[in-house]
Amino acid sequence: MTGGPGPSGQDTVSVAAATPGRQQPFAELGLTAAEYDRIRDVLRRRPTDSELAIYSGMWSEHCSYKSSKVYLRQFADKAPESAALLAGIGEQAGVVDIGQGYAVTFKIESHNHPSYVEPYQGAATGVGGIVRDILAMGARPVAVMDALRFGPADAADTRRVLPGVVGGISFYGNCLGLPNIGGELAFDPCYAGNPLVNALCVGVMRHGDMKFAAATGPGNKVVLFGSRTGPDGIGGASVLASASFGNQNAEDGGESSKRPSVQVGDPFMEKLLIECCLELYSSGLVTAIQDLGAAGISCATAELAAAGTGGMRVSLDAVPTRDASLRPAEILRSESQERMAAVVEPRHTDGFLAVCAKWGVQATVIGEVTDTGRLEMTWHGELIVDMPPGSAADDGPVYHRPVARPAGQDALAAADPAGLARPATGSGLRATLLDLLASPGLADKTWVTQQYDRYVRGNTVLAMPEDAGLLRIDERTGLGVALATDGNGRYCKLDPYAGTQLALAEAYRNVAATGARPLAVTNCLNFGSPEDPGVMWQFEQATAGLADGCATLGIPVTGGNVSFYNQTGGAAIHPTPVVGVLGVHDDVRRRLSIGFATGGASIVLLGRTRLELGGSAWAQVTHGHLGGRPPRPDLDAERSLAAVLIAAASGGLLAAAHDLSDGGLAIALAESCLRGGLGCRVTLPGDPFSYLFSESAARAVVAVRPGSQPAFAALAAEHDLPAEVLGSVGGDSLLVADCFEIPLAELAAAHGGTLPALFG
Amino acid sequence: MTARVGVVTFPGSLDDADAARAVTRAGGEPVPLWHGERDLHGVDAVILPGGFSYGDYLRCGAIARFAPVMSALVPAARAGLPVLGICNGFQILCEAHLLPGALTRNAGLRFISRDVRLRIETARTPWTSGYTAGQQIVVPLKSGEGAYAADPGTLAELEAAGQVVARYIEINPNGSAADIAGICSDSGSVVGLMPHPEHAVDELTGPGSDGLGFFASVISVLAGA
Numbered sequence: 001m002t003g004g005p006g007p008s009g010q011d012t013v014s015v016a017a018a019t020p021g022r023q024q025p026f027a028e029l030g031l032t033a034a035e036y037d038r039i040r041d042v043l044r045r046r047p048t049d050s051e052l053a054i055y056s057g058m059w060s061e062h063c064s065y066k067s068s069k070v071y072l073r074q075f076a077d078k079a080p081e082s083a084a085l086l087a088g089i090g091e092q093a094g095v096v097d098i099g100q101g102y103a104v105t106f107k108i109e110s111h112n113h114p115s116y117v118e119p120y121q122g123a124a125t126g127v128g129g130i131v132r133d134i135l136a137m138g139a140r141p142v143a144v145m146d147a148l149r150f151g152p153a154d155a156a157d158t159r160r161v162l163p164g165v166v167g168g169i170s171f172y173g174n175c176l177g178l179p180n181i182g183g184e185l186a187f188d189p190c191y192a193g194n195p196l197v198n199a200l201c202v203g204v205m206r207h208g209d210m211k212f213a214a215a216t217g218p219g220n221k222v223v224l225f226g227s228r229t230g231p232d233g234i235g236g237a238s239v240l241a242s243a244s245f246g247n248q249n250a251e252d253g254g255e256s257s258k259r260p261s262v263q264v265g266d267p268f269m270e271k272l273l274i275e276c277c278l279e280l281y282s283s284g285l286v287t288a289i290q291d292l293g294a295a296g297i298s299c300a301t302a303e304l305a306a307a308g309t310g311g312m313r314v315s316l317d318a319v320p321t322r323d324a325s326l327r328p329a330e331i332l333r334s335e336s337q338e339r340m341a342a343v344v345e346p347r348h349t350d351g352f353l354a355v356c357a358k359w360g361v362q363a364t365v366i367g368e369v370t371d372t373g374r375l376e377m378t379w380h381g382e383l384i385v386d387m388p389p390g391s392a393a394d395d396g397p398v399y400h401r402p403v404a405r406p407a408g409q410d411a412l413a414a415a416d417p418a419g420l421a422r423p424a425t426g427s428g429l430r431a432t433l434l435d436l437l438a439s440p441g442l443a444d445k446t447w448v449t450q451q452y453d454r455y456v457r458g459n460t461v462l463a464m465p466e467d468a469g470l471l472r473i474d475e476r477t478g479l480g481v482a483l484a485t486d487g488n489g490r491y492c493k494l495d496p497y498a499g500t501q502l503a504l505a506e507a508y509r510n511v512a513a514t515g516a517r518p519l520a521v522t523n524c525l526n527f528g529s530p531e532d533p534g535v536m537w538q539f540e541q542a543t544a545g546l547a548d549g550c551a552t553l554g555i556p557v558t559g560g561n562v563s564f565y566n567q568t569g570g571a572a573i574h575p576t577p578v579v580g581v582l583g584v585h586d587d588v589r590r591r592l593s594i595g596f597a598t599g600g601a602s603i604v605l606l607g608r609t610r611l612e613l614g615g616s617a618w619a620q621v622t623h624g625h626l627g628g629r630p631p632r633p634d635l636d637a638e639r640s641l642a643a644v645l646i647a648a649a650s651g652g653l654l655a656a657a658h659d660l661s662d663g664g665l666a667i668a669l670a671e672s673c674l675r676g677g678l679g680c681r682v683t684l685p686g687d688p689f690s691y692l693f694s695e696s697a698a699r700a701v702v703a704v705r706p707g708s709q710p711a712f713a714a715l716a717a718e719h720d721l722p723a724e725v726l727g728s729v730g731g732d733s734l735l736v737a738d739c740f741e742i743p744l745a746e747l748a749a750a751h752g753g754t755l756p757a758l759f760g
Numbered sequence: 761m762t763a764r765v766g767v768v769t770f771p772g773s774l775d776d777a778d779a780a781r782a783v784t785r786a787g788g789e790p791v792p793l794w795h796g797e798r799d800l801h802g803v804d805a806v807i808l809p810g811g812f813s814y815g816d817y818l819r820c821g822a823i824a825r826f827a828p829v830m831s832a833l834v835p836a837a838r839a840g841l842p843v844l845g846i847c848n849g850f851q852i853l854c855e856a857h858l859l860p861g862a863l864t865r866n867a868g869l870r871f872i873s874r875d876v877r878l879r880i881e882t883a884r885t886p887w888t889s890g891y892t893a894g895q896q897i898v899v900p901l902k903s904g905e906g907a908y909a910a911d912p913g914t915l916a917e918l919e920a921a922g923q924v925v926a927r928y929i930e931i932n933p934n935g936s937a938a939d940i941a942g943i944c945s946d947s948g949s950v951v952g953l954m955p956h957p958e959h960a961v962d963e964l965t966g967p968g969s970d971g972l973g974f975f976a977s978v979i980s981v982l983a984g985a
Contacts, residue, residue, distance in 0.1 A: 170871045174902070175812045177774030255947045268772050268815025360771055453902045455959040455966065456810075458778040472965065589964060 009326070011381045022048050029056035029235070030243065035397055042391045050316075050377060051382045053329035054392050054711055055233075057295030058302055064396035064470050067530035068562045071543040075557035078547040082556045085676055092133045092213060092290070093203075094558020096520045099477050100582040101207050105137045108147070108200040108485060108524040108580045110563035115197035116264040117146065119164025123197050124172035124265040125425040126670055128337050130201040131176065131270065132291035135277050136340065138211035139203030144173050146183040146199050146446075147485045147524070147578045151192025153758050154438035158187070161195050163759055166498055168265075170181060170451040171201070174481040176274070179460045180452035181469025184485055184578070190580050191489075191567040198524040198578050202483060204473055209281060213290035213344045215308035218371040220287055222301070222312060223349070225356050225363035226273050226339040229297070230322035231458045233335025234261035242566045262346065269338040269361075275358035283355060285348045292339040298392070299333045300341040305375050305389035305545035306342070314367035314377045329377045343369060362363040364677045368383035395580075403540055404533035415627025417613040422689050429688055430740035432622060434750045436693075442663050444674075461588045465675060467510040467659050472588045479589035481730050482516035486583055487526075487719075488613040488662070489574030490628035496538040497545035499615075500577045501633040502547045505697055506661050507581035512642035513657045513700055515592050515649025516583030521550055523560035523579050528572020529563045539573035546577065552635040555581070590649055595676025596670075598655035600706045601729040605665065606641055607699030607724050611690045617663040618693045637698035640719040645700065653712045655729070668693035668701050670747050675724060682727035683737040692736070703729050763788045763982035765975075766803035768796040768833075768849075770824050774811035775846065775958060782958040783807070786975035788978040788982075795827040804982045805842040805886070806833060808849025810902075810956060820863060820905050821851030832854060842886040842978050843950045847903055849950030850942070859943055859952045860918070861910030867935025868901070873902040876933055876955055878926045878941050885948040889926060889979035897970035899960040901933060901941075906954045908936040908943070918943055925951055 008736035016022075026036040029052065039047050039055050047055060057063060065072060076088065085105055087095035093107035111126025127144055134141045146169050150158045176200070199218055209666050215222065262615030288308065290300045290589050305312040316328050326334070332731065344352045349365065358365035370376075374393075377385035423432050436442055445464060454463040462470035462478060486506040509636045523546060528535040549556055566573045585591060596603075616630030648654045656676060658668045673679050684691040704712045709725075716723035727737075735741040765783045766855035767790050770778045780790035791803050795813075800806065821964045824830070830852075837843045837858050845853040866872055877898050880891040893896070910918070915937055918924055925942040932939045934954075942953035957971025 166871070173872060174873075174904075175772075175815070177811065198851050268812060268817070271772055271774070271812075450874050453871075453873050454772050455873070455900050455902060455956065456778065458781055458959065458961075462966055615928070 001605065005646065010382055010384055012384050012728050013048055013200055013386045016048045024052055026052065028722060030060055031329045032546055035059055038397065043387060048330045048384050051331055051387055053304060053332045054756040057298045057333055058392040059396045063295050063299060064276065066397045066398050067401050067564055068539065069398050070086065070400055071540060073544060074547040076553045079556040080551050080554045082534065083556060085556055087210060089518055092136050094520060094522065095137060096582060098481060098559065100474060100477060100667040102473055103204060103207050103210065104481055104582065106137045106200065106202040106522055106580065106582050107133055107559050108198050108522050108527060109507050109561040110524050110646055111197045111199060112195065112526065112563050112744060113567055115165050116193065116195050116610055118262040119161045121264050121317055122166040122262055122692050123165040125200040125263045125337050126197050127169055127172045127268050128265050129293045130199045131178065131753065132293065132340065134201045134203035136213065136289050136291040137203065138209045138281055140278055141201050141203045141274060143177055143181045143469060143526065144178050144199060144201050145181055145469060145485055147487065148184060149186045149188065149191045149196040149576065152189050153187045153275050155192055157192060159759065162163055165197055166448050166451055172265050172267045174425060174453045176185040176271050177456050177697065179454045179456050181454060181460055181471065181485065184487065185445050185448055188489060188574065189431035190573045194566040194573050196526050196576060197669060200580050201487060202481065204545045211281065211286065211289050213304055213307055214288050215304035215312055215369045217345065218288060218369050219346060220369040221344045221346060221349050221365045222314065222369065223233035223344050223352060223363055224319060224339065224366045225342065225361055227266060227269050228320045228322045228362065229331055229334050230336045231326060231330060231334065234330055234333045237449050244567045250326065257582045263335050263337050265337050265459050271335065272359045272361050273340060274339055276356055276361045277463050280352060283351065285344060285355065286342050287345055287350045288343040290341050292341060294335060295728055296332065296334045297688060302375055302389045302392040304341060305342065306393035309371050311370035312367055313370050316377050316379050318364055318561050320362055320364055327408060328384055344454055361533040365729035375451050379566040382402065401530050401536045402533040403536045406534035413629060417619040417625055417628050420623050420625060422618065425741040429692060430742060431693065434671065436621050436663045436667060437670050437747065438750040440644050440758065441642050442617060442667055442755055444752040445751065447755035448760060461591055464594065465511040465671065466594055470514050470585060470588055470591050478568055478587035478589050480585040482514045482583045482585055484510035484577055486510065487577040487578035488615065489575050490626055492542060492576060493574040493626065494615050494628065494630045496541035496575045498630050498633050500542040501549040501635065502630060502697055503577055503579040503669050504546060505633055505635060505638045505660065507579045508553055508638055508642060509659045509700065511581050511583035512645045513592060513659045515590055515646055516585040517646055518581050518642065519582040520553055520582050521557045521579060523557060523577055525560065526566050526573065526576040526578065527560045527564050528567040529602065532572065535572055542575055542577045546579065549635055553639060564635050586650065587672040589651065592654055592657040593675065594656060594658040594672050596656055596672045596678045596680055596703055596729040597676035598703060598705065599678055599730045601655040601703035602709050603682055603726045603728060604702050604704055605699065605724045605726050606644065606702060606716065606721055607637060608696065609691055609699065610696045612696045616695045618640065631695050631697045634698045640721045641698050644716055644719050647711055647715055653705060655705050658701050660699040660701060661695065664693045664695050669734055672701065673744055674748055674751060678729050679731035679733045679735065680727060680729050681731060681735045685724050700723065762793050764803045764804065765978065766791045766793040766800055766806040768793045768795060768806065768808050768812035770827060771813045772815055773809050775809040775875045775956065777810065778958040779807045779809040782961045782972065782975045785961050786972055786979050788975065788979040791888055793829055796827050798828045800832050800836060802808050805978050807847040808852050809898045810847035813848055815850065817880055821848060822853040824852045825856040834858065837950050840949050844974065845952045846956055846958060847954055852973055853950060858950050859945060860914045861908060863905050864907045864909045865905050865956065866907055871904040872933055874933065876901045876928055877930050878955060879929050880926055881924045882922050884922065885925060885944045885951050886978050886981040887951045887979055888938045890973045894915060896929065898967050899955045899957050899971045900967065901955040903954060906934045908954065909941040910937060921946055924954060939960045950953060
C-alpha cells in the first residue's frame, strides 16, 4: 500500500517525499504561498496532487471561513440561553425543539457566484445543496424559501439572470416536491454583476432522530451513494466562490470561462435520495451521514473523519464516475450534485445497500473508519493521500484581516434625505404611493411566485405574499412553524451594525405577525472582498449587530453561511446580511394573514412613527438617493410588539396583521387591501408624509375584529405599545382622509403590472 | 364497508401523500401502491398522483407507463376500475392510451402554479358524481406541461360523447385545446385532470375545499355499488 513511484505515474505519497522540489500549481487552486508552506509544514513534505486538491478546497474561504471565523464566534459567545436549541453552530444546520416531540432544522446558504455565471443551474443547485444539508441532519425537508437580489430591474443582464434564477429554483424545487413558501426579491445597481441567490430549507424530525457527521467506530464502512461523480463543479468552492469576478470583458472569455465550475442539478435523483435517506434512518442503518457539497469528497471524508474516531481509509478507485478519464485530484474536487456519504456498521451494510437499490440509488462502499488518526486514500493500490484529517477540516488558516472604516462613510451619513423634496398635496402623496407600489422592489411578486409550487405536501398555511411562510407540522394539534427572511443592503450600507439589526428585527416581526413565537436565527452574510479593509469593517459591524441583537431578542443564531467576494473589480455589493427567523405557532388555525378581508375591522397602527427616511424606499424610488442614517433599531420595542401580536392572534382579537417595512404604512395598507380584497378608510394622526412613508422600525398595522377593540387596546397598553386607531376596513378603495382615494383596481394595476412588463 | 383507494407511488411522485390525505378526509381508506409491484392489492379505485415520475425525463409519463404496476392497472381500468390521474397521473394515463390526446408545454413555456376556476362539465363519472354539471370550483393548477392537445377529430369526439370532465373558465392558463382541464374515458371510469383537487380539501391549506368532491364522489359511488 505504500508503494514507491508506481507504474501509473501517479503523484503518490512516496513520490512526493522523494521529489520535494517539484513545482505545484497552488496559486491556480486558490492557495497563497504562505498557505502552501503551511501544508508542507503539516505534512513535513510537499503534498501530493490529491492532498493539494483536498487542502485547496478545505482551506478555501467558502469552506474554511478563514476571514470570518474570528467574528462568527460571537454568535456562540453572546448567544442567549435557549432551552429550545438542540444543535447549534458547527453542525450542518441548527436544530430547534418546537415541542410535542418535534424538532426543526433550518439553514440558509448562498449560491451567488454560480448563479451569475449560469443562472439556471446555479440557482437550481443552490436549492439542492441546502436541502441535502437539512436531510443530513436526519430531518425530512418540508419547505424552501429564496432571497434574491439583482441589478436594476430594467438592465439587460438582469433579464438574463433573473428569469434563469427563478426558472432554476422552480425546476429544482418543484421537481423535488418541496413547497416554496416565501423569500425576497430586491433590485439595486450594486448587485449588477453580483446577484445574490440565498436559498433556505427547513426540515422536521422527531426528537432523537438527529444525525451527526462523525465517522466513529473503526471497521465501520464508508458508503458513497447517489449520483456518480463527474467532471462538473470542479473547484466550485475554491475557484468560483472564493474570488471576486474580474473584468467581464477580459480577453480570457470573461466569466464564461468559469462555467465548468458550476454544477448541474438532477432533482429527480435528489428526490430519490431524500426518500432513500429517510428509509435508511427509520430502519436504523446509519451511524453517521454527511452530504457532499462544496469540495465534494474531500470535504465529506475529511470532516467525517476529523469529527469521529479520527481515521479513514478510502479507495478512490471505488468511486463510481461518469467519466473514466477523471484523475484522483479531480474526483476529490468534483462538486457533482446529489451525493451523500454515510458511515455504516458492517452488519448493516447489506441492508443499507438494499434500501438504496429499492429507491434506484447507486451505493458503493469506498472505505472504512480507522483509528490511525490519518486520512488515507489509495488509487490503483498506491497511497496518494496520507494526512491528518483535522488539518484540513478544523485547523485551516484563520485570518485577522485588516479593518478600516471606509473613507466615504461620514459623507454618506451626512447626506441626510430630510432635505429632499417631499410631496405636500394629496395628489402628490397619491402619486408617490402609486410610484412606490409599482417600483420593481415593491411590486407584486406573482410573476416569480407563480412559478413555484406552494401546495405540495399539503401543509402550507401561509406563503408569499404573506409576511412569513407558515407550515403545519402536526395535523391533529395544529402545531406549526413560521419562517421569514429579511435583509436591506441600503440600510446596511449606511450603518452595517444598525442595518443588520433592522434585518433581524424585520424577520422577527414578520414571524410574530402570523401569530408565531420567534425561536431561532439563521443568516447568510453576503459581502464584498475580505481583502478590502472597508468590507471587513462592514463585516465586523454587521456580525456584532446581529450577535448583540440576538442577545437582546433572546433568540440564538443556530447556523449560517458567509459569502465573500461578491464584487466585480473594485466595486463591492452593499453589505447584505440576510437574516432568517424561525418561530413556532401553537395553532396554525389561528394564523394571521396580511389581508384586509373582514369588513368593519378597526385598523390600528402599532409602534411609534418618527420621520426616518435614510435608506428608505421613498428616497430610492423618488430621488435615487442613498444617504443619512437608517431607521433606529429598537429591539425592546420589537419584543413588546411581538408579544402583543402573538397574544392577540392567540386570543382571536385580530382579523389581519402586516409588518411595516419598505415603503412604510402606505405600502402596507395597499398590500393588505389587495391581499384581502377589501379597501380601507383611514385618518392619519399627524404629518401625512411621515405617517405614510417613514420606515420607523418596530411597527405593524393590524385589523382588530369588530367588538375586540377594547380588549386589544388593553393588551397594547399592558405592553406599553403605542396603538393609534386609524380607521376601518371596508369599501373598494384605499381612502386616506383629507389626502386621497385610490380605487383597488388602480392599486392592483400599479402593483401587478411591473414585473410582467419587464420579464414577459 | 370503507372504500379502499389505491395511491400509486412512482419514483418522483410528489403528491401521493396529498392524495392519500384527501381520500382519508373524504372518508375512504388510502392504500399505498408501489410502482414496482404488479399487484393492486384488491383496491376499489386507484389514483395516479402528481409529481415528476422518473424525473419526467424523455417525456412526462412516458417511462411510468412501463412500470410494473401499470401492467395490472391498465387491464383493470379497461374493465371498469375507477382511476383518477392528476397532473402527472393524467400524463401517464395519456401515455398509457387509457385516455386520448397528450399534455404539452404550457403556452407561456413557464411552470404555472396558481388557483384556477373550473366548470365541471359532467357528473356522469364516478369521480364527479357528487358535483352538478355546470358547477364551478376553484382548485390549484401547478404544471409545466399542462396544455391539453389532441387532433380535431378526437376533440370533436370528446365533445360529442360528453367526455370533457372539466374546463378552465375566466382564463385558459396554459393554452389547452378547448379550455380542457380534464377528460374521461368513454365509460367515464377513467378520469384525467390537470389541476389538483387534492390540494383543495380544506380552507387552511388550500384555496378552499372545492376539490374534496372528486374523492367523496368515488367513495360514495363505491359504497353504493
